[in-house]
Amino acid sequence: MKRSAFAGAMILALSGVSSLAQTSQDLKAAGGTTGDVLVYGMGYSGQRFSPLTQINKENVSRLVPVWAYSLADLQGGEGFPLVKDGVIYVTTHNATVAVDALSGKQIWRVIHEYPPETLRVVCCGIVNRGAAIYEGMIIRALMDDRLVALDSATGKEIWTAKSPDPVTHANGYAMTGAPLIVDGVVIIGVAGAEYSHRGLVEGYDAKTGKHLWRLYTIPAEGEPGSETWEGDSHQTGGGSSWVTGTYDAELDLVYWGIGNPAPWNPRARKGDNLFTNSIFAIRPKTGERVWYYQATPQDPFDYDAVQTPVIATINVDGNPRKIVMQANRSGFLYVLDAKDGRLIAANAYGKVNWADGVDRETGRPLTTDVFKGALEGRTVTVWPSVSGVTNWQHMSFSPQTGMLYINTIHVGMTYQAPEPPKLAPGKPSGAGTVKRTTVTEDPNVRGFLKAVDPLTGKSKWETPYRSPNFSSTMVTASNLVFTGVMTGEFQALDADTGKILWSFQTPSGIVGQPITWERNGKQYVTVMSGIGGVYAQRAGDPNLENLPTGVSLWTFALFDK
Amino acid sequence: MHHLITFACGAGICLASASALLAQDNSSPEAQAKIEAGESVYNNNCENCHGDQLVNTGQTFDLRRLTAGDRARFDNSVRNGKNQMPPWKDVLSNEEIDQVWSYIRSKAYQK
Numbered sequence: 001m002k003r004s005a006f007a008g009a010m011i012l013a014l015s016g017v018s019s020l021a022q023t024s025q026d027l028k029a030a031g032g033t034t035g036d037v038l039v040y041g042m043g044y045s046g047q048r049f050s051p052l053t054q055i056n057k058e059n060v061s062r063l064v065p066v067w068a069y070s071l072a073d074l075q076g077g078e079g080f081p082l083v084k085d086g087v088i089y090v091t092t093h094n095a096t097v098a099v100d101a102l103s104g105k106q107i108w109r110v111i112h113e114y115p116p117e118t119l120r121v122v123c124c125g126i127v128n129r130g131a132a133i134y135e136g137m138i139i140r141a142l143m144d145d146r147l148v149a150l151d152s153a154t155g156k157e158i159w160t161a162k163s164p165d166p167v168t169h170a171n172g173y174a175m176t177g178a179p180l181i182v183d184g185v186v187i188i189g190v191a192g193a194e195y196s197h198r199g200l201v202e203g204y205d206a207k208t209g210k211h212l213w214r215l216y217t218i219p220a221e222g223e224p225g226s227e228t229w230e231g232d233s234h235q236t237g238g239g240s241s242w243v244t245g246t247y248d249a250e251l252d253l254v255y256w257g258i259g260n261p262a263p264w265n266p267r268a269r270k271g272d273n274l275f276t277n278s279i280f281a282i283r284p285k286t287g288e289r290v291w292y293y294q295a296t297p298q299d300p301f302d303y304d305a306v307q308t309p310v311i312a313t314i315n316v317d318g319n320p321r322k323i324v325m326q327a328n329r330s331g332f333l334y335v336l337d338a339k340d341g342r343l344i345a346a347n348a349y350g351k352v353n354w355a356d357g358v359d360r361e362t363g364r365p366l367t368t369d370v371f372k373g374a375l376e377g378r379t380v381t382v383w384p385s386v387s388g389v390t391n392w393q394h395m396s397f398s399p400q401t402g403m404l405y406i407n408t409i410h411v412g413m414t415y416q417a418p419e420p421p422k423l424a425p426g427k428p429s430g431a432g433t434v435k436r437t438t439v440t441e442d443p444n445v446r447g448f449l450k451a452v453d454p455l456t457g458k459s460k461w462e463t464p465y466r467s468p469n470f471s472s473t474m475v476t477a478s479n480l481v482f483t484g485v486m487t488g489e490f491q492a493l494d495a496d497t498g499k500i501l502w503s504f505q506t507p508s509g510i511v512g513q514p515i516t517w518e519r520n521g522k523q524y525v526t527v528m529s530g531i532g533g534v535y536a537q538r539a540g541d542p543n544l545e546n547l548p549t550g551v552s553l554w555t556f557a558l559f560d561k
Numbered sequence: 562m563h564h565l566i567t568f569a570c571g572a573g574i575c576l577a578s579a580s581a582l583l584a585q586d587n588s589s590p591e592a593q594a595k596i597e598a599g600e601s602v603y604n605n606n607c608e609n610c611h612g613d614q615l616v617n618t619g620q621t622f623d624l625r626r627l628t629a630g631d632r633a634r635f636d637n638s639v640r641n642g643k644n645q646m647p648p649w650k651d652v653l654s655n656e657e658i659d660q661v662w663s664y665i666r667s668k669a670y671q672k
Binding site for chain 2: 074075076093116117118119120122123124126194428430431432433436438509531532536537538539540541542544545546547549
């Protein structure tokens with residue numbers, strides 16, 4: 001089954017012929033194949049861009065559902081659907097299913113059990129964000145820090161692996177993210193910075209489940225970076241890694257976002273708190289950290305930098321340059337050199353008042369009195385709130401328009417850090433450690449979908465929403481942006497103007513990740529509906545009270561006359 | 562008053578009347594202190610699923626629906642868990658559960 005990436009893509013594109021396995025080569029070509037969706041983010045770059053154009057601005061009004069499938073779950077539907085040879089694979093927190101892509105008929109369904117205590121340390125939604133596919137296996141993480149590999153044809157378990165000590169729910173660890181598989185290594189992160197864990201990213205052998213490496217995000221006593229923590233605060237320093245990263249084959253680097261320090265309350269961890277709120281470039285075979293960039297040192301506001309770093313080649317000062325882009329929760333949009341992490345641009349793409357900008361030389365935020373006041377325990381009004389200007393929802397990038405399509409949050413907060421708590425692994429270190437109230441400019445405009453220039457942070461257009469969209473976006477070569485709304489509408493917008501061209505009401509709110517694919521010459525769009533996740537559960541947004549719940553999977557295509 | 566509530570923590574029926582008392586007199590400094598302690602327990606352990614200030618989409622359970630008579634049910638669900646509601650009996654003390662009940666009742670639809 002070894003083929004050149006080019007040949008692989010051609011065979012799939014021209015004939016839809018099924019390959020028996022998803023080799024590492026197939027995964028590297030995944031961004032260009034339109035029949036299958038093999039990698040989280042629609043390809044290793046995480047651009048969520050599709051070259052498909054059958055559905056376009058003129059005919060999108062004829063988009064209709066082809067089928068819907070019930071996941072029989074009342075928690076959030078955040079999963080990324082994978083498509084392989086006419087089969088769609090999706091996950092919830094406790095189920096993995098295979099569904100016929102054309103008919104919506106279930107092929108197999110596996111229920112996963114985990115101890116109920118696990119959910120005590122799941123801060124941000126009882127969810128799973130998706131699986132990875134490799135050599136006939138569907139590989140996913142489970143809440144209780146396990147990975148499981150299922151036979152893609154039958155759902156039968158092939159291997160299961162428990163993350164080694166100290167990774168247990170009792171120590172504050174949970175797994176909610178989708179794995180990324182690179183050259184036979186399953187890479188996965190953890191949640192738990194709200195429960196005093198010590199964050200990490202780790203690699204497993206995709207064939208056997210054997211644990212290969214672990215990269216802690218917080219230094220141990222005496223290691224470089226441990227001097228950036230007050231006392232022994234690094235031992236419970238947080239730094240989670242709960243959102244999936246991206247991969248560049250040419251540089252052989254995986255880019256992964258690292259989360260907030262624990263506790264949220266910053267008063268007992270003076271210093272930069274390395275390597276929280278950073279972007280890592282990691283060697284996939286060994287787990288070596290090749291470079292890092294810290295966005296927000298000594299963060300009081302839960303501005304974790306877990307947002308997926310998106311890889312692209314763009315023109316910088318007239319020269320093409322390979323970069324990674326991150327729409328950081330802090331409100332700054334970072335553009336870094338993919339090779340060495342050097343700062344190219346960092347501009348606000350939403351309302352920010354804790355910093356005036358980012359120093360181009362040092363890469364550090366130019367913090368304001370709001371930030372200083374927060375560290376000193378004063379009550380301050382901060383933009384953005386702990387939800388961030390984005391949260392985990394993925395942006396998309398169109399190489400055609402050069403724009404990022406970002407679902408943003410437009411909410412601030414009052415904030416005060418009282419006496420800091422004493423932490424121990426597994427003990428809550430999040431929301432309960434600070435005092436907050438929600439602040440809005442207009443309670444009925446809490447979010448925007450924006451088309452943003454990566455180098456300036458400026459919007460070409462902004463489409464307002466009553467509540468922020470926690471759905472990811474997806475953009476096609478016909479300049480359509482797809483996204484979902486908290487109140488259930490699945491929408492297509494004009495990538496050039498932001499105008500909503502099409503909207504379909506699904507049964508619950510959408511916090512899922514739209515994808516598009518083709519089969520037998522027809523283009524399809526697939527997304528999960530099912531309200532849940534961090535904002536729906538936590539934010540206390542009165543616009544979202546009492547929404548209908550329930551996860552379902554939807555596939556749309558143009559209506560044939 | 563403080564003693565009465567603490568004493569009542571063992572039995573369901575007494576608790577119901579204690580919380581009825583509380584509902585009548587949230588203004589006493591003791592009752593306020595208990596509500597505040599409960600808010601902290603809530604923000605540390607419950608807010609992530611039940612929402613800031615108890616407001617959520619309704620996909621977990623709207624705790625403001627609990628009435629004064631629901632104390633036994635509350636204790637049972639919180640101690641033992643229910644579906645995706647994790648059990649808390651080996652994490653939270655009776656006192657903390659009582660505090661979080663006071664906080665929830667102070668925000669209830671039906672006082």
